[in-house]
Amino acid sequence: MKVPSKIRIFAWRVCKNGLPTMSTLHSRGLIVNPICPRCNGSHETITHALWDCPNIQEIWRLGDYLDLIPRMASDIREIMLFIMDNDLTNLLEFFWIVAWYVCWHQNKYIHGDTMESEHDVFCQIKRLHDETKQLLPPPRVPVESTQVLWQGPEAGIVKINTDGATFDQDRGTGIGVIIRDSCGQFLAGLSHRNRGDFSAEVIEALAIQEGCLLAKEMGLCHIVIESDAQNVVLAVQSKRYEGPNVGNIIYSIVGLLSSFSMGHIIYCPCDSNKVAHMLAQHAREIDGRRVWRNNGPALIQHQLRREGMHARG
Structure with missing residues (x-):
């Protein structure tokens, strides 16, 4: 080097x-x-x-x-x-x-x-x-990272991955949502660009809220939400509504989750949240809210196939 x-x-x-x-x-x-x-x-x-x-x-x-x-x-x-x-x-x-x-x-x-x-x-x-x-500290020995791919939920449950992104140059913020079944089959996806200037914590909470709302639109009953925003996930799980902005959103998420026959939220590492991240980044290129049903945009197809094969076997 x-x-x-x-x-x-x-x-x-x-x-x-x-x-x-x-x-x-x-x-x-x-x-x-x-x-x-x-x-x-x-x-x-x-x-x-x-x-x-x-x-x-x-x-x-x-x-x-x-x-x-x-x-x-x-x-x-x-x-x-x-x-x-x-x-x-x-x-x-x-x-x-x-x-x-x-x-x-x-x-x-x-x-x-x-x-x-x-x-x-x-x-x-x-x-x-x-x-x-x-x-001097001893030289670091490079450690091979083990990538954690997306894992499908149990049969009869759908998994909703969400992610938020902040953009520079007045592009606002982005939200990505992906909904899949236990086999990794794409059910719905969403990209949403907001013009407002939100903190990372707020935009992650808004992404989770969007995931819940999309699931309600589709009439889903048994869901699990995954997000790589650990602090927000812990806040929802513990039902602690701190902060004037994010607290109100977390309160809304808790209410939405309780309206499903089964609604849970869990933390996931970034490696298993890649499709949601790609959709959040894609929001930079659009205005407003874009929803896909049954077949997602071309930009996520390769990752969907890769994670679907992993989920099936």
């Missing part, structure tokens, strides 16, 4: 003028010798301080990193780009610790301390590098 662009920009700026080398301090008016205090051979630019200086190159050699970097590199920015483009994580960590240590060591030298040997400097950098790696 390549280094993110923001880190690349930051590294580029640091390597351009971010370290207080002797040349940088001298150019800013401080009374210091611009010559590198380690080798006394050249002006201490950032490239010299972190790469060209023979004493610093000895530190890279002690870390077994010297041969990893192209010897023809003539600018520290070229070296940084090479490290990031080749995803050399350990080398990148070592590089930043060297940069920090050079800056810290420089400050000590300006205040009268003597220069330490390359071996002593390397040992301190390596110790800091090792301590830093121990503080």
Whole structure:
């Protein structure tokens, strides 16, 4: 995985003028010798301080990193780009610790301390590098997610999945409802676009309410509602009507569910609520309310077949 662009920009700026080398301090008016205090051979630019200086190159050699970097590199920015483009994580960590240590060591030298040997400097950098790696969390091991597909209800019961969606750019909000039998057979579906600006909790509650109303229109008696809005589902199950907006909708849902011979509501994960989600997103493309009976729109047919096959066997 390549280094993110923001880190690349930051590294580029640091390597351009971010370290207080002797040349940088001298150019800013401080009374210091611009010559590198380690080798006394050249002006201490950032490239010299972190790469060209023979004493610093000895530190890279002690870390077994010297041969990893192209010897023809003539600018520290070229070296940084090479490290990031080749995803050399350990080398990148070592590089930043060297940069920090050079800056810290420089400050000590300006205040009268003597220069330490390359071996002593390397040992301190390596110790800091090792301590830093121990503080970092262990790399995450990717875990294969198990997708939970839609499950059909018991025979004689229909399942109603609902979902709400919020749109940007003044497109309002959307509601999706899908009704299926125990074999996964499509009975009805709904997409409804609202112009109002509702919270996510309110739009999810409105979607559940729409599902109940559609079931009443169809004369259904035994239903189970599924929604991936866990807080709303828990509010309906516990009959707690909190909030001036969502509370009234939940009160209505509780009343609607009690009007069926059997009416329940349960929480489901997003993976098993995909068709309702697709219909909620489809509301972006329509005005008002669109209902399908017996045969749903083309956009959900593939998912319907997939979940229907799973429900049947």
